[in-house]
Amino acid sequence: MDWTGWIERWGEPGVLAVAGLLVGLGFGFFAQRSRFCLRGAVIEFWHGRFADKLAVWLLAFSSAVVLVQALVVAGGLDVSTARQLSARGSLSGALVGGLIFGVGMVLTRGCASRLLVLSAQGNLRALLSGLVFAVVAQAALGGVLAPLREAISGWWVVEGGPSRSLLALFGVGPWDGLAFGALWLVVAVFFAHHSGWGFWKWAGGIGTGVMVALAWFATYQVMSHSFEPVQIQGLTFSGPSAEWLMRVLSEPGKPWTFGLGLMPGVFLGSMLGAALGREFKVETFGPGYSLPRYVTGAVLMGFGSMLAGGCAVGAGMTGGAIFAVTAWLTLGGMWLGGGLADRLIDGRHA
Template sequence: MLLTGLALGIALGFTMQRGRFCVTGAFRDLWITGNTRWLTAFLIVVAVQSVGVFAMDAAGMITLAPRDFAWLATIIGAFVFGFAIVLAGGCATGTYYRAGEGLVGSWFALIFYALFAAMSKTGVFAPAVDGLRAVTVHASTIHGLLGLSPWILVAVLVTGVGLLARHHLARRPALPVAALPARKSGLAHLLFEKRWGAFSTALVIAVLAILAWPLSWATGRESGLGITGPSSALVNYLVGGDPQLIDWGVYLVVGILTGSFIAATGSGEFRVRLPDAVTTVRSIGGGALMGVGASLAGGCTIGNAMVDTATFGLQGWVSLVFMIIGTGAATRLFVTGPAKATAASLTPVRAGR
């Protein structure tokens, strides 16, 4: 059954690479252009998954158990994580699939992300992380806090996301993009050459996210998609060699890397690309901060912002908000701020009248 994690991971990595599903870009677009298209795609995953998760819970296939909300660690960790993904050039899954494309900068980010996640969960930083996560309130979900049926929130979420998607789909289509003649046909063309849309990619990812719940539970891992914990476990396995650390989640992250490599190779997009010195330093620093931030927050953009939000967990929605804020702070510092300063310095000074 563990191999189902590998299979689902391959499908997820393949889909994210071909669809260019970048959560970092979705958050960053809000601050640079105000565009919500990719954020809407991300929320489609959350909304569709939410329907599937609560249906499975109602059917007894899984059991959603409450847990206390580690509010302080979640806020700090989510902000740090959101800040870090701009430095690293991608979130946890984005780093995995870009590493599969041959981006050496993402290799550095991925290595240090997994290493610092392990250090934060079971290593030298664990006491500090555990101490912050011990600061909790006795609440776990939005519907539990409000005393509502979760299906009311599901209906609100699906309706809101549906209206957002309709808004984007109703806008005037962009000018056609020039493309080379197709070299493949049939399924090969669809999988490796045809441009994947943001919303269609989101629907595929949503289906995979739903499937992750029963497949993971069947192996004793009572959770859905998750990246940080498995990445930490993989590092600990490589260091200590304990085979009990290899669970469904570890197979999942290995599968994401494998699926991305298959997609990039099949589409001709795989190429080993070396970063410059500045990008290398930022990738390493961003990866390290991602590992610490995700451990503090209890999850990354997948485990928290995509999965826990689908169950209306307080940790998930608070994480999503502070990840976006953290991304905005880093964008202002490293993207829009320096760009404006550079543009201003290049503007010719006009002589006075």
């Protein structure tokens, strides 16, 4: 692939935006067809039902870990300069943010990526929640909620480098990370087989994980072939949501980024998946769907994602695939917060 030629022709912003668009198309399509959803997986797990949603999430997560670590082993990817590993991080922000995000995703019946996917198939509840999520994420990043986020983040910090890598802390390397991912892939295949055959459960779950790895690979290739400083980044939705909000509200002319291409790509890919399955349907707030519940959940997810350094995909899968300590702590917080919220707020199986 002639990355240098593409960069010379379109520039780094153009190549990054196109890469984001293509990765987003794939992610949106596979996530829509497989019903990929961390919230659904968390609820199934805490209810002791190892069914489709848990199987899909495990397939996606383990596939992402395997492919990312395989790329590192093969020399096609170096994640050492990724923000999740190289920059100073917050363990308190990761845990508290993950807990808050987990509660929010139960209230909105979907995480940030799921809201975008549902919006593309006509769910206006998800669309409104996504807009609130973006506003609060921006407020937490550089607005009125930023001081609170910074205060919580300062409780327990960790320096960038080996102290932010689980592999380095355990004294192991990418081969061990690859083996760990392969083990979980076997577990995922077992649960997927146990919950019954479904083409899109398998193809969509694995495809979603592949897109997470491709995001790392594409931005790394641009960084490696560019004469300008480019930050390697993965697939996430909190930052790009806030970025799109500010792009709409500010003057035009700012350079395009991977995240700006990602969001419309996911939306279009989801629309394509919904059209294929004939699942486009306008849904609004009706009986059983409380507007305050969705707005509250979106607020919690927006603040929680910025506090944790990413959403369920950005921190959980993208950061988890490179074994960032904060990402795994965030992911644990999301599973715990989601389970507690489902038990205490919905209480269907109390």
